[in-house]
Amino acid sequence: MLIGFMKTLRPRQWGKNFVVFLPFVFTLNQAWRPFTSEMYAMLAQTVVAFVLFCLLSGSVYLINDLADIEKDRLHPTKRNRPLPSGQLPAGAALAAALLLIALTLAASYAVRPLFAAIGMAYFVVNIGYSLVFKNWVIVDVFAVSSGFVLRAVAGAVVINVPVSPWLYVVAILGALFLGINKRRNELVTLGSDAGNHRAVLEHYTLPLLDEMTSVVTSATVMAYSLYTFSAENLPKDHSMMLTIPFVIYGIFRYLYLIHVRHEGGDPSELLFRDRPLLVAILMWGAAVVTILILERSPAL
Secondary structure (H helix, E strand, O other): OHHHHHHHOOHHHHHHHHHHHHHHHOOOOOOOOOOOHHHHHHHHHHHHHHHHHHHHHHHHHHHHHHHOHHHHOOOOOHHHOHHHHOOOOHHHHHHHHHHHHHHHHHHHHHHOHHHHHHHHHHHHHHHHHHHOHHHOOOHHHHHHHHHHHHHHHHHHHHOOOOOOHHHHHHHHHHHHHHHHHHHHHHHHHHHHHHHHHOHHHHHOOHHHHHHHHHHHHHHHHHHHHHHHHHOOOOOOOOHHHHHHHHHHHHHHHHHHHHHOOOOOOOHHHHHHHOHHHHHHHHHHHHHHHHHHHHHOOOOO
8 A cells, every 4th residue: 555655646757846946047146156055055945845846746646546536447557556446545545645735835834935825826726627627628738737837936936036937938838838748648549538538638639739739839949049039137148049959859859759659648757768858858957057157147
């Protein structure tokens, strides 16, 4: 049962919570200098935020699996999860989820009250998704995507730095890109049984999702490109534009995995399973950090 509980917390999905580190990275040389005590203090605060969001998202997964237990039993792969398979009793899962939520929110409040409020908002949105929003076409994708935005905002709040409008725009567009393609993978994988697993899938078609992907993909590339050129606090020589190819490659690689290899049902697992995609993201991160440090310019 303990193994089933740990599996239901979905540690493989915790990679999404690395979004909380974005504000820390993009504050290089803004309110502090690298390799100082202040930097290490802000890094420690961000690590704490990451851990708390991992625990909070784990509790959400517990409740989500409880809500979807019957439908998951009809899914070709999800039926093997601890709750649908019976490895983890539903009562024990509910009790653990409630205890985990209470402890995590209390710890979040001790870190910073506003950070706890964002954590609560994240929890409420996700519970709303599990109970209601997942049945509303298009709204379901926005509900899932909002989690990435809240993570990014939480990362800024925990180190007490301003939240850039660019952070909202790029985060929501990138999250929509992943969410829409996850729906596409579900349609392809489940076929005629898609509606039995998730009712909202009856309202989606592959042509519709492909059109939505085209819009979001173009908007994401444009938003990120404009950010590198026009954000006031980035290096004045526009050197951040050198990171654009990494973003475009990452998007194209993900589309290749979706349309050619028919993957993408689990973006977090796909990230660590596909080496070219992982390398592109790591190279983007290294380029961003190098540019911000060398230029000695504020970033947000």
